[in-house]
Every structure is written in structure tokens, then in C-alpha cells.
Amino acid sequence: MSAQLHIPGVNDLSNDKTTSFPLNQWYIAALSSEVDQQPLGRTLLNHPVVMFRDSSGDIYAIEDRCCHRSLPLSSGTVEAKGIRCGYHGMLYNGSGQCIEIPGQAMVPAKARVGAYTVQEKDGFIWMWFGSKGNHAPLVDAPSYPIHGDSRYVWGGDVFHYEAPYQLIHDNLLDLSHVGYVHQKTIGGTPSIHMNADMKTTGDDVSVQVVRYMRDSLPPPTYTSAYPFGGKIDRWAEIDFQPTHIKIWTGGVDAGSADLTDPSRGGFHMRGFHGITPETETTSHYIWSIATNPVSDPQGTLASVVAQTKYTFEEDKVVIEDQYQNMLRFKDKPMISIHVDAGANRARRIMEKLRTFDR
Amino acid sequence: MSAQLHIPGVNDLSNDKTTSFPLNQWYIAALSSEVDQQPLGRTLLNHPVVMFRDSSGDIYAIEDRCCHRSLPLSSGTVEAKGIRCGYHGMLYNGSGQCIEIPGQAMVPAKARVGAYTVQEKDGFIWMWFGSKGNHAPLVDAPSYPIHGDSRYVWGGDVFHYEAPYQLIHDNLLDLSHVGYVHQKTIGGTPSIHMNADMKTTGDDVSVQVVRYMRDSLPPPTYTSAYPFGGKIDRWAEIDFQPTHIKIWTGGVDAGSADLTDPSRGGFHMRGFHGITPETETTSHYIWSIATNPVSDPQGTLASVVAQTKYTFEEDKVVIEDQYQNMLRFKDKPMISIHVDAGANRARRIMEKLRTFDR
Amino acid sequence: MSAQLHIPGVNDLSNDKTTSFPLNQWYIAALSSEVDQQPLGRTLLNHPVVMFRDSSGDIYAIEDRCCHRSLPLSSGTVEAKGIRCGYHGMLYNGSGQCIEIPGQAMVPAKARVGAYTVQEKDGFIWMWFGSKGNHAPLVDAPSYPIHGDSRYVWGGDVFHYEAPYQLIHDNLLDLSHVGYVHQKTIGGTPSIHMNADMKTTGDDVSVQVVRYMRDSLPPPTYTSAYPFGGKIDRWAEIDFQPTHIKIWTGGVDAGSADLTDPSRGGFHMRGFHGITPETETTSHYIWSIATNPVSDPQGTLASVVAQTKYTFEEDKVVIEDQYQNMLRFKDKPMISIHVDAGANRARRIMEKLRTFDR
Structure with missing residues (x-):
């Protein structure tokens, strides 16, 4: 009748053959109203993520770190083209690519961080953390017409x-x-x-x-x-x-x-x-x-x-x-x-x- | 002249052949005045215990958990016949046996938690945590007539x-x-x-x-x-x-x-x-x-x-x-x-x- | 171009062949103004140290523990001849030697704690944590004439x-x-x-x-x-x-x-x-x-x-x-x-x- 819960610190998971969470799912990342002029930093399924909007209001989600000194981008500032780190001003677009290093002519291609698949619907921001072998979502995030x-x-x-x-x-x-x-x-x-x-x-x-x-x-x-x-x-x-x-x-x-x-x-x-x-x-x-x-x-x-x-x-x-x-x-x-x-x-x-x- | 103290984090106890505490002893669990209409939860010798009184004032001590969802019983309520869990209302008597599952006709025998040997004397509540081979106290808890x-x-x-x-x-x-x-x-x-x-x-x-x-x-x-x-x-x-x-x-x-x-x-x-x-x-x-x-x-x-x-x-x-x-x-x-x-x-x-x- | 930082919890240091810190260096331990009538306890390079002055104002630094019950000496009191533990009154001089055990005629030689090499200059207190093979500083602590x-x-x-x-x-x-x-x-x-x-x-x-x-x-x-x-x-x-x-x-x-x-x-x-x-x-x-x-x-x-x-x-x-x-x-x-x-x-x-x- 009972079904076992596997929870770290409660059951021994050392032989667990599973992931910690189902990955090929759309998860709620935030209420739409949480992300406006300010970026929002939040850890989801162990991924530290920063969410922000561009000047047309579209939502983006990338790794919450600058690839230079590892500062959280969520303590930076949002601009028309992306999010700027608050330590040395490196600017990232919604794909996680650094597009400006102040004072440096060239931006190396490796100056980038990861990006996440994100959708906004009916007042919610949804995110996808699909496993490596099956990364792309086959379906849209669910809608909630009651809103x-x-x-x-x-x-x-x-x-x-x-x-x-x-x-x-x-x-x-x-x-x-x-x-x-x-x-x-x-x-x-x-x-x-x-x-x-x-x-x-x-x-x-x-x-x-x-x-x-x-x-x-x-x-x-x-x-x-x-x-x-x-x-x-x-x-x-x-x-x-x-x-x-x-x-x-x-x-x-x-x-x-x-x-x-x-x-x-x-x-x-x-x-x-x-x-x-x-x-x-x-x-x-x-x-x-x-x-x-x-x-x-x-x-x-x-x-x-x-x-x-x-x-x-x-x-x-x-x-x-x-x-x-x-x-x-x-x-x-x-x-x-x-x-x-x-x-x-x-x-x-x-x-x-x-x-x-x- | 000195006698060694064995304390975790201070000395290496990895080869310690002893228990952490003397077990065949009466320990003070509480002042009598601490347990009245409300239950009292307290961890003693690593045992999380809940103490409560029945309607005649007698004291009981059982494991501080409901066997259903593991909520602490000490956040529940005391009734004439025992203590009721605050999540789904399961009622336990002083022996640790569940005697009522609201909405369910049968209470399975395994619906129970452990109980402790307890005595109240001269304003103190005493408890016994005897080791498995010699569980029963051979003597009463000490008295303190000064009180x-x-x-x-x-x-x-x-x-x-x-x-x-x-x-x-x-x-x-x-x-x-x-x-x-x-x-x-x-x-x-x-x-x-x-x-x-x-x-x-x-x-x-x-x-x-x-x-x-x-x-x-x-x-x-x-x-x-x-x-x-x-x-x-x-x-x-x-x-x-x-x-x-x-x-x-x-x-x-x-x-x-x-x-x-x-x-x-x-x-x-x-x-x-x-x-x-x-x-x-x-x-x-x-x-x-x-x-x-x-x-x-x-x-x-x-x-x-x-x-x-x-x-x-x-x-x-x-x-x-x-x-x-x-x-x-x-x-x-x-x-x-x-x-x-x-x-x-x-x-x-x-x-x-x-x-x-x- | 980059130089690796080795930091516990960030990189694996398990094969690190180095010490955690350069040891044969003069480190700043305190501002001179931090040590007056009261002792100052501070952990430096993993060493818990107490600093205090004798009656002529000279500065001393010894291990921050009494060798009796291990109380921090920094919660004791400073006297003309040294620092007195706040638990049973044992008195230590600036070399870390206990020089008085109240109520006991003899002070055993082993009643002592470690002492550190310390210098005061231009408003700073400097300390030396030299490695065992090369303990003695070959040079004085730096001066800072601007002060x-x-x-x-x-x-x-x-x-x-x-x-x-x-x-x-x-x-x-x-x-x-x-x-x-x-x-x-x-x-x-x-x-x-x-x-x-x-x-x-x-x-x-x-x-x-x-x-x-x-x-x-x-x-x-x-x-x-x-x-x-x-x-x-x-x-x-x-x-x-x-x-x-x-x-x-x-x-x-x-x-x-x-x-x-x-x-x-x-x-x-x-x-x-x-x-x-x-x-x-x-x-x-x-x-x-x-x-x-x-x-x-x-x-x-x-x-x-x-x-x-x-x-x-x-x-x-x-x-x-x-x-x-x-x-x-x-x-x-x-x-x-x-x-x-x-x-x-x-x-x-x-x-x-x-x-x-x-």
C-alpha cells in the first residue's frame, strides 16, 4: 500500500540508479510579476539561474555567473541588449554569450555561460532542464486559462x-x-x-x-x-x-x-x-x-x-x-x-x- | 593524575568500544511543572521523546513521531486517552499504540511507536534508557525529599x-x-x-x-x-x-x-x-x-x-x-x-x- | 594568461603538495589600537592567538587556551605580569609559561602554551608563523612611515x-x-x-x-x-x-x-x-x-x-x-x-x- 520516498539523509541513496528529479518536464520557475526591471536569481533543480527581460519584454534565463570572476549576474543590471555584471561590466545576451568586455577590443568566443529553455504563459515563467540525450522539449509549456x-x-x-x-x-x-x-x-x-x-x-x-x-x-x-x-x-x-x-x-x-x-x-x-x-x-x-x-x-x-x-x-x-x-x-x-x-x-x-x- | 575525556570532535572515538552514555541509569527528563495540558518534546540521549499526562495526571513518554507521516507528536494535542497528531488526527495512548485513525475502521497493530519507562517523583520526571540486554530498571528513580x-x-x-x-x-x-x-x-x-x-x-x-x-x-x-x-x-x-x-x-x-x-x-x-x-x-x-x-x-x-x-x-x-x-x-x-x-x-x-x- | 586559484571547496586540493598559506612571512595581526587593557583573541592562519600587553606596553602573543581546562585566555584578564585565566585563575607570561596556579605550591614545567614571534611597528602588530624548518624571521617586520x-x-x-x-x-x-x-x-x-x-x-x-x-x-x-x-x-x-x-x-x-x-x-x-x-x-x-x-x-x-x-x-x-x-x-x-x-x-x-x- 505504501510507496517509498527516497530522500537524502532519510534513506540511503548510495545505490540509487535514478536522477534526483524528473528532467524532461516543464517546471515553474517564477511568477511573471517577479521579473521586471530587475533580474531574478533563483536556484532550480540545483541550477543557479538568472532570469531577465530584454527591452521588448521577452524573458531569458542563463547561468547566474559571470565567466570572468564568477560573480552572480543577478546582482548586475539589466540593459536593452542583456545583463551587465556589477564587478567589471561584462555584458551578456540572452543566449549566455558575452557581447562586451569594457576596455577590451576582442570578446573571446569562450566568454559565455549556459542558457536555458524558457517560456512565459498565463502569468508563469516555465523552464526546461531536459537531460542531455533528450534536451529539446517536444511540447510547449502548459497553459492555465483560468488566469x-x-x-x-x-x-x-x-x-x-x-x-x-x-x-x-x-x-x-x-x-x-x-x-x-x-x-x-x-x-x-x-x-x-x-x-x-x-x-x-x-x-x-x-x-x-x-x-x-x-x-x-x-x-x-x-x-x-x-x-x-x-x-x-x-x-x-x-x-x-x-x-x-x-x-x-x-x-x-x-x-x-x-x-x-x-x-x-x-x-x-x-x-x-x-x-x-x-x-x-x-x-x-x-x-x-x-x-x-x-x-x-x-x-x-x-x-x-x-x-x-x-x-x-x-x-x-x-x-x-x-x-x-x-x-x-x-x-x-x-x-x-x-x-x-x-x-x-x-x-x-x-x-x-x-x-x-x- | 588526569583522566581522559572522550568527546566527539576532540578525541578520535573511531575505536571506542563503549556507548556514548551510561544507559542503565535513571536520568532527569524534565521538571514536573514543564508538563501540564501541553505535551513536551525533548531529545534525551539521542532519543526524541514526547511527554504528556492522561486525564488523571499520570505521566507517559513515547517516541516523538507519528508512524504515518513522521510528524512530531509534540506539536499535537493531549486528550483524555492520549495524544493526537496534528496532521491527520491519529491518536496514541501512553504505550505508543495508535488507538484511532479517523475515517478508517481498522487500526493495524503495527501502527505504533516506542514507549519509555518513566517515573515522577518529588517534582522531577525521570526516564530510563536501559540497554537492550538489561532493559528493566531494578530500582526506582531516586527521591529528593528536600522538595x-x-x-x-x-x-x-x-x-x-x-x-x-x-x-x-x-x-x-x-x-x-x-x-x-x-x-x-x-x-x-x-x-x-x-x-x-x-x-x-x-x-x-x-x-x-x-x-x-x-x-x-x-x-x-x-x-x-x-x-x-x-x-x-x-x-x-x-x-x-x-x-x-x-x-x-x-x-x-x-x-x-x-x-x-x-x-x-x-x-x-x-x-x-x-x-x-x-x-x-x-x-x-x-x-x-x-x-x-x-x-x-x-x-x-x-x-x-x-x-x-x-x-x-x-x-x-x-x-x-x-x-x-x-x-x-x-x-x-x-x-x-x-x-x-x-x-x-x-x-x-x-x-x-x-x-x-x- | 589565467592563473589557477586553489581554494577548498572550489578546486580539489586532495593532491595539493603545498601549505595552505605562505608561512615564512610577516603577517598583520592587528591594529595597535585594538590591544590596550583588554586582551585580543583572533585566529590567524588557523592559529587561535591571544595578544596582550605587559605593564610597560610591550606586546605578546600566545596560544589562546589555558592548558588546564582549555578555556580561551582571551576571556581572562590582563595583569602586570601576564594574562590570567577566568576559570581558575592560572597566570601566564608572554612566553606562554604558566607562572601561578592559585592554591598550588608547584607549577609544573609542562603547564605552558605556545608563544608567537610578534613585532609592533607604526601602528600595526605583525606576527610570524614560520614553518618548522625555518622558524626564525631573518628580517624585521616591514615599517610604514606614512603613519x-x-x-x-x-x-x-x-x-x-x-x-x-x-x-x-x-x-x-x-x-x-x-x-x-x-x-x-x-x-x-x-x-x-x-x-x-x-x-x-x-x-x-x-x-x-x-x-x-x-x-x-x-x-x-x-x-x-x-x-x-x-x-x-x-x-x-x-x-x-x-x-x-x-x-x-x-x-x-x-x-x-x-x-x-x-x-x-x-x-x-x-x-x-x-x-x-x-x-x-x-x-x-x-x-x-x-x-x-x-x-x-x-x-x-x-x-x-x-x-x-x-x-x-x-x-x-x-x-x-x-x-x-x-x-x-x-x-x-x-x-x-x-x-x-x-x-x-x-x-x-x-x-x-x-x-x-x-
């Missing part, structure tokens, strides 16, 4: 985790924890969450978990955003992909709608969760939350984003504590319970992709 | 040390340092401390050091608690056991009493010092101080506890600096001087117990 | 770097970075710095770099200290020795003087830069700056010292960022450009001295 849907408003943020990315997968694929961890926002009655109707499906590269909780007390985030009459019927639809998870949750007045119908009304929260390894033991969590305001779109959005942030900060405490405790108890097995079906399925997908990508 | 003696009032606290437990033993068995380190509280004339009458005795599992200092100026802690007429005669009786040290110090007006008579009057400080390894290189120092108030018991107690705390904070600075310097100078020998007789005897006892417990 | 020259006023400070000493050498031998890094103080036009007339000379144990920049805008530090009429001609004369670098910079009104004449007027900054390894990966930067005030010597000095400190704090950010990035990109080569001639020459000298000193 352009006029029925919704959305906001987002980036969290840094001192924990491996797999533990964030576990957390999001098993929403039964919501009643225990998130009483102040999206919680509600713990026992109803632990006893939800739950169905898990999937294929080689995705997992779907659908949960219904009927006749439930609406939690604070719901009542502050929507005029519910009393008890509600809640749904949670989780769609796991190897680099990101979409979660559509919401509620309607109890008995007022068919929960399985995507056109159901009520209060909606549509989360996008980009989970990108920084290293084997640390992670970036790049997320957005969209909601369908009844009135006062900006007020509703501000409230939903603030409460989502509070909720994710609660998850961060739990997950980082969990990881520290896994390190303390590294030889002890972990058992699975009924709520882990989706998380275990996702773990098996990730293990297979790590082996395949080698 | 129930109506002539005394007492208080206590817990310090965390970034230093191995043996250095705290050294410090407490050699009170000649008092004049140099504790001028603002219990110090007095340094030379009188370094020249005290000192007698060291003991057996296979204990060391006694008795020190008399006559015609000494009373130090600040003494004069603020007791109306001395002028110079005083001081005594210090130190009783070392492998897991704790009792120290009875005090003073009478010079020449007014037989210092060797336990019924001597004057000002008394009776310290109990539980020194419990957290790891090989860090320690818990769990202490109480009792005094015999002439008047205003609560005022006297508050003053004596505050000055003791100040004194122990001075020791902590010295001992942590000492350990850092031992690490910097790891190949350099340390020599013994006349005041080290008790400390060296205690080191030899600890070495023997570590070998025996293997 | 006693009535035309100049001077001040100084000590910075701690989380970076290897070689990166500070690189920075000071290549002043072309001034225009990019120090716009708020000594910068000016970046392109003029990158295109300066530059000449590099030297021998087996020194490097000289001379740079002239004509018709340059005077930067803030210059205009706040000297009444320039408009554009200026600037010079920079850098003299590298293995343990310290002297840099004489300054400017005159454009066209008003022969820049190559040492008696040129205008505004002068004469820097002394003692670069002393703390460990292989951390450094002390002990510096002074002298200037020739036109009027208001103390006001001019305060301004020049404050702006120099600000300038060096900018360098510290760059160099520490550089080192962290070298660790992140440890397998990536660094290329040299036209401005690196002096720095590369100095690297080769240091490599040879490290091999020779073995």
Missing part, C-alpha cells in the same frame, strides 16, 4: 521550503488534513474531512483525486467571501502532474446543486501549485489562487489571497517539522492509511520518471 | 547547553572556580576558594567532595538572603551520581558553628543538578535550588532563584566557550591541577559505566 | 571576510572595478577605469601596477575632501607584497602636474591593506587610510575614513557573493581579461611561496 477567465480574479506568491518537494506533493494530494491543520481558514469539521467520499484515478503521468463532503459547516474563508445560507456541500478536485498540481475546491448551499457538475455555482477556489525543487532537500512553492467574486472583486480577492497565504504558511510549518523529524528518525518506516491513495500513486509516478530520465 | 521539607522553599529551571555533559560535571565537582566566575552572586575572595580545605571520597558509582572556607567575606547572594554579622565560615558538600549532582552549600557567622554538623544553621542553598545528555555534544541542565528562609519565604526564594539563574548563566558561557576552544585545539592535551581530584574521579566512573553498559 | 609623516593623517579598521584571502588580492590588484562598484565614493566614469593606461611590473615576491586616468570627473570622496576646479587626472600605484598591499591613489586638476612624479600635489589617499588568512576560507582585512588634508585635518580624516569604510563594505559584499557563487559553480572555469595582469602575477607568486614553504 485569463473573466469570471475569476487571481493572485499568487512564492514560498521557500526547507523540505524536499515530494512532501509538498503528499500534502496537496491528501486534503484530509485540512480539518486538523487549517481550522482558522478552510478547515471545518475534521471528521467530515477524514470521512469524505474519495475517488482516486490516474494514468502514467497524472493522478486525479476527487472528494465530496456534504452537510458541512462552511469554514471562515468561505463565509467571508460568499453569502451561504447554512450548511454546505463541498468538493475538492485535485489534478496532479509531475511539476504542478491544480486544485479546484468550493462549496454550494447544501443540497442546492449537483457537485459533480463543473458548472456548479457557489464559492470557488482554483489553486495552481508549482512545486519546483531547489535542491534535493529544499523547494520552491510557486502558487496562484483564483476565485469567482459575487461582488467587490478586489476585496474578495484580497481576502482569499490573504487567507490562502495564511493556510499555506500553516502547511509550511507542518511540512518543515515533518522533514526535520524524518531526519531525526531516519531508520523508522512510515505506514500508509486510507487517505494516502493519491499521494502513493504520485510517488510511484515520480520514481518512474526519475529512473526514465536518467 | 517536600517544610523548612525549605524551592524553585528550578532548565538550561540547554551547546556542550557535552561531562564538562558540566567538571564544573560542578570543582567549585574552586566560584571566586573567579561568580563574583556578582556566590563568589567572595578567589584565593580562599582556591585554598579551601578539600576532601574527596567515593565509591564505584559516586564521588563526594567536601570543602570548607573559613573567615570569608559573605558574597552578594548570601547577604541579600541572610543577616550575617560580618565574616562567615562556608561549606560546600558535593555528592556526584552518574546522572545528577546534589550540592549543599551555605555559611554561618564565622566561628559560630561546627561546619561538619549537618544541623548547622545559617544560610543554606541546596542544589539539585540533573545533567542529561541531549546528544554527544549537547546537554540539558535541569536544576532546582532550595533555601531555608529566615523570613519572607517567597521574597527570599525569588531572590535566591534569580541569583542562581544568573550564576548558572555565567557557568554556561564559560563551559560553552571551553567546548568551542577544545574543538579548536583538539590535539592539545589538558593538564590537571590540585582542584581536579573529584572531577577526575567522576570521569573514571563515567568511562567505566559507558564500557559496562555496552 | 608618522606629518603631512598625513590616518585612521583604520578591521573587517572580517567570509571568503579566502586570494579574492581580496584579486580585488585590490585590479582597480578597474572601481567605476562599477564604488559610484557613491571613489568611482567616476566606469569606461575611463576600464580603459586606464596600465603597466604591470614585479619580481619574485612583489607586483607593481600603475594606472593613469586623465580627464576624469572627480568622484564624491575626492570632491568632498579637496577643492578641485573641474576634471582631474587620477593615478593609482599598487604595490603587492605576499601579506599586504600598499595603494597610493589620488588626483590633480587635469593637466596641472606630472602624474608620474611622486611629489605631485592634489588629493592623496594612501591605503595600507593587511590581508591575513583566518582559515583557508575566511580572512581578516586590516587596513589603514592616510590622506593629506588641505585644511581641517580631523574633519577631512573623518570624511575620508568613513567613505573608505563604505567603499570597503561594497567590496566585501562583492567578494563574499563571488566566493559563494564559486562554491555553487565549483567545476566551472574562470577566464581572464585585460585587467587581470597584476592579479594573475600575484597568484603565481602565492602559489610558489606556498610550495616553497612546505
